[in-house]
Amino acid sequence: MSQQECYQEFNEKDYEDVTPMSIETGLKDELCRIMYTDEYKQLMGWTRAMLSKNELTPRAIRLTSKLIDLAPAFYTIWNYRYNIFSHLLQDCPDKESWTAKELDWLDEITLNNPKNYQIWSYRQSLLTNLVPNPTMKRETPIMNMMIDDDSKNYHVWSYRKWVVKFTGDYSQELGFIDRLIQKDVYNNSAWSHRMFYLKNIEPDNVVINEEINYVKDKISSVPQNISSWNYLRGLYKLFKSNQYDSEIIEFITPFVNNLSIDQNNDQLPEIQSSYALELLAYIYSLTDQRELSTHYYKCLATKYDPIRSNYWNHKIELLSQ
Amino acid sequence: MSNGVSVKAKLLGRKREITERILPEEEALDAEEYIETVEDIMKEVETETTIDRQTTLDACNEWFVKDSQPLFKNSHLKYLQYAFKLQFPANLTALDASQPWMLYWIANSFKVLQPEELTEEFQRKIVQKLFTISPQGGPFGGGVGQLPHIAGSYASINALSLCNNIDNCWDKINRKAIYNWLLKLKQPDGGFKTCLEVGENDTRGIYCALSIASMLNIITPELCEGVLDYLINCQTYEGGFGGCPQEDEGHGGYTFCAVASLMILNKLDSVDVEALMRWCSSRQCNEEKGFNGRANKLVDGCYSFWVGSTAAMLEASGKGLCVSKNALHEYICQCCQTEQDGGLRDKPGKYADFYHTNYVLLGLAISESEYTLQTKQENTSAVLIESKSNTKLDYALSNLQEINPIYGVPIADLTKFVAHFNTHL
Numbered sequence: 001m002s003q004q005e006c007y008q009e010f011n012e013k014d015y016e017d018v019t020p021m022s023i024e025t026g027l028k029d030e031l032c033r034i035m036y037t038d039e040y041k042q043l044m045g046w047t048r049a050m051l052s053k054n055e056l057t058p059r060a061i062r063l064t065s066k067l068i069d070l071a072p073a074f075y076t077i078w079n080y081r082y083n084i085f086s087h088l089l090q091d092c093p094d095k096e097s098w099t100a101k102e103l104d105w106l107d108e109i110t111l112n113n114p115k116n117y118q119i120w121s122y123r124q125s126l127l128t129n130l131v132p133n134p135t136m137k138r139e140t141p142i143m144n145m146m147i148d149d150d151s152k153n154y155h156v157w158s159y160r161k162w163v164v165k166f167t168g169d170y171s172q173e174l175g176f177i178d179r180l181i182q183k184d185v186y187n188n189s190a191w192s193h194r195m196f197y198l199k200n201i202e203p204d205n206v207v208i209n210e211e212i213n214y215v216k217d218k219i220s221s222v223p224q225n226i227s228s229w230n231y232l233r234g235l236y237k238l239f240k241s242n243q244y245d246s247e248i249i250e251f252i253t254p255f256v257n258n259l260s261i262d263q264n265n266d267q268l269p270e271i272q273s274s275y276a277l278e279l280l281a282y283i284y285s286l287t288d289q290r291e292l293s294t295h296y297y298k299c300l301a302t303k304y305d306p307i308r309s310n311y312w313n314h315k316i317e318l319l320s321q
Numbered sequence: 322m323s324n325g326v327s328v329k330a331k332l333l334g335r336k337r338e339i340t341e342r343i344l345p346e347e348e349a350l351d352a353e354e355y356i357e358t359v360e361d362i363m364k365e366v367e368t369e370t371t372i373d374r375q376t377t378l379d380a381c382n383e384w385f386v387k388d389s390q391p392l393f394k395n396s397h398l399k400y401l402q403y404a405f406k407l408q409f410p411a412n413l414t415a416l417d418a419s420q421p422w423m424l425y426w427i428a429n430s431f432k433v434l435q436p437e438e439l440t441e442e443f444q445r446k447i448v449q450k451l452f453t454i455s456p457q458g459g460p461f462g463g464g465v466g467q468l469p470h471i472a473g474s475y476a477s478i479n480a481l482s483l484c485n486n487i488d489n490c491w492d493k494i495n496r497k498a499i500y501n502w503l504l505k506l507k508q509p510d511g512g513f514k515t516c517l518e519v520g521e522n523d524t525r526g527i528y529c530a531l532s533i534a535s536m537l538n539i540i541t542p543e544l545c546e547g548v549l550d551y552l553i554n555c556q557t558y559e560g561g562f563g564g565c566p567q568e569d570e571g572h573g574g575y576t577f578c579a580v581a582s583l584m585i586l587n588k589l590d591s592v593d594v595e596a597l598m599r600w601c602s603s604r605q606c607n608e609e610k611g612f613n614g615r616a617n618k619l620v621d622g623c624y625s626f627w628v629g630s631t632a633a634m635l636e637a638s639g640k641g642l643c644v645s646k647n648a649l650h651e652y653i654c655q656c657c658q659t660e661q662d663g664g665l666r667d668k669p670g671k672y673a674d675f676y677h678t679n680y681v682l683l684g685l686a687i688s689e690s691e692y693t694l695q696t697k698q699e700n701t702s703a704v705l706i707e708s709k710s711n712t713k714l715d716y717a718l719s720n721l722q723e724i725n726p727i728y729g730v731p732i733a734d735l736t737k738f739v740a741h742f743n744t745h746l
Contacts, residue, residue: 234558
């Protein structure tokens with residue numbers, strides 16, 4: 001019974017016996033005072049009153065629904081709702097169905113509030129403590145919808161990583177990431193998720209080499225893309241002990257179009273990727289080819305990426321030590 | 322994805338100088354053919370990222386071509402006066418849980434711009450409001466009747482630090498209650514929840530906890546337990562830091578929180594500093610001049626502080642400078658303000674707000690300064706930094722107050738505040 005009551009239409013009459021508490025400071029000439037609507041003052045005032053008595057009832061849940069609609073960043077209400085929900089759930093014989101219902105409600109709120117922090121932390125608390133059998137299957141639709149709407153939504157990506165680890169279900173990730181990178185090869189959030197995936201599946205050498213081929217392919221089609229180059233560097237750092245062999249150097253070199261050490265500044269060619277040049281400079285610094293490395297950093301500082309010249313000069317200085 | 326890409330769209334790539342070459346006249350006549358050649362080399366595709374970026378660049382370029390603008394101090398002061406003198410309309414109810422933040426953003430903007438403008442009357446009102454929100458003197462929530470929150474408490478302590486101990490208000494801060502509450506927020510993984518029960522646990526929580534605790538001189542080994550490992554695990558393959566220790570994407574805001582926390586712990590060298598510098602420097606692109614917060618995302622004035630401060634902390638620690646302060650200065654003065662409106666903004670086309678006004682001003686202060694770490698002072702757990710004018714700046718100084726990049730408040734106010742709490746709890 002109480003489950004249904006929680007999701008009924010909000011009705012002011014249910015709170016006639018509650019005396020609203022003030023949500024205002026009552027200070028004269030208060031700084032940054034918000035002129036609340038009467039509706040907001042009343043709703044929040046009821047909530048404060050009920051919260052102070054720790055009322056954990058279906059009508060209290062309905063009130064939080066109403067307020068979350070109006071002010072989703074109001075973290076106090078999320079806490080209150082969590083307390084009410086977990087209390088009511090205790091005596092419920094079918095926890096599965098009720099938590100599913102609560103997640104349905106949450107999905108609805110989520111779609112209307114893409115930038116909100118609290119939604120995801122509430123969801124995390126539900127899955128951690130109250131949902132009997134959390135699955136990726138239940139979580140995927142809402143996450144995918146949110147990513148479709150804003151493919152770089154930080155909260156959703158972070159939650160996705162958490163829930164994948166929490167459920168231990170990595171089966172959907174690679175297909176999902178592939179689709180997103182296919183759609184927008186510059187989507188750094190997708191690349192970052194790919195690295196998260198890779199690190200967690202404990203890949204063998206075959207997988208890593210496939211991965212290197214994958215990113216090489218993406219670089220070849222769009223060479224001036226920081227995300228794919230960073231990913232390549234990440235692979236070498238995490239899985240190849242930063243050992244760049246001649247094969248990868250041969251792959252990178254064409255992107256800097258015959259740049260050589262004996263060219264004057266005004267002879268420098270156009271290149272396809274400043275990130276390729278940066279990586280070559282880095283690789284040569286590792287292999288003690290200081291002169292070449294320094295030259296490449298100088299080219300970056302003067303022509304190819306001058307806004308970062310302080311950083312390139314810092315690299316040159318390290319090489320001279 | 323690349324089907325249906327128009328010629329112009331293919332030029333939307335990362336490297337622009339190739340399109341900025343002045344063409345001989347006969348070649349210019351045949352520009353379309355020329356462009357075809359270029360695009361073959363560039364192999365760029367049009368995606369959501371490139372479209373958004375081009376829109377932003379077009380908006381910025383309208384401002385970059387104008388004469389160099391000074392900081393419009395009077396306009397911004399007027400904007401702030403307005404903020405503290407008027408009541409906010411009901412459509413700002415979304416900020417109801419962030420009231421201490423508004424006080425900090427506005428008060429701090431005053432202080433950075435022109436300290437005497439934060440009058441005693443304003444200071445009294447700030448103090449009054451904060452101690453009405455939390456009559457017991459902390460921890461602080463977002464407003465009357467709201468639960469204590471770690472970010473609300475951070476903003477409250479910062480705001481109080483700007484109030485010059487008026488009416489001995491600093492003695493009303495309940496350090497013991499704040500300390501005990503922080504310990505309750507502490508999680509087994511070393512992080513801090515923003516709030517008891519339901520609350521996020523990420524580098525913001527750690528930064529707020531350590532900032533509050535070091536300013537109030539209540540920091541203890543117990544409070545810091547596990548924090549370093551947490552932070553180390555937040556550094557990603559990109560070099561920046563994500564929010565949680567799970568290979569989250571490197572992000573300007575979370576990176577600031579992580580690096581400032583490492584500074585307070587005096588453990589910057591426990592992470593990969595070179596990778597961090599590389600990440601930090603690549604937040605600045607040649608065309609936008611200001612910082613973005615993540616790779617392939619849009620420039621935003623607020624990262625002038627989140628990323629600028631990270632660079633400043635690296636600089637203060639003797640690691641060298643990894644960004645262009647001149648370019649940052651240009652972005653801020655050309656793109657983040659207008660003379661008629663006042664207040665500072667994310668980028669052209671956006672409205673000014675209190676958040677951006679504060680962080681863009683702090684970013685400007687960073688661009689006009691050089692930083693060194695102050696040798697550790699006795700009797701404080703706060704990390705003090707010395708600031709002097711940036712001698713390599715191509716622009717006239719705006720005469721802002723010198724700020725401490727770790728705490729985001731003026732050095733003068735911070736020094737006085739931490740001196741007041743010169744005994745450990």
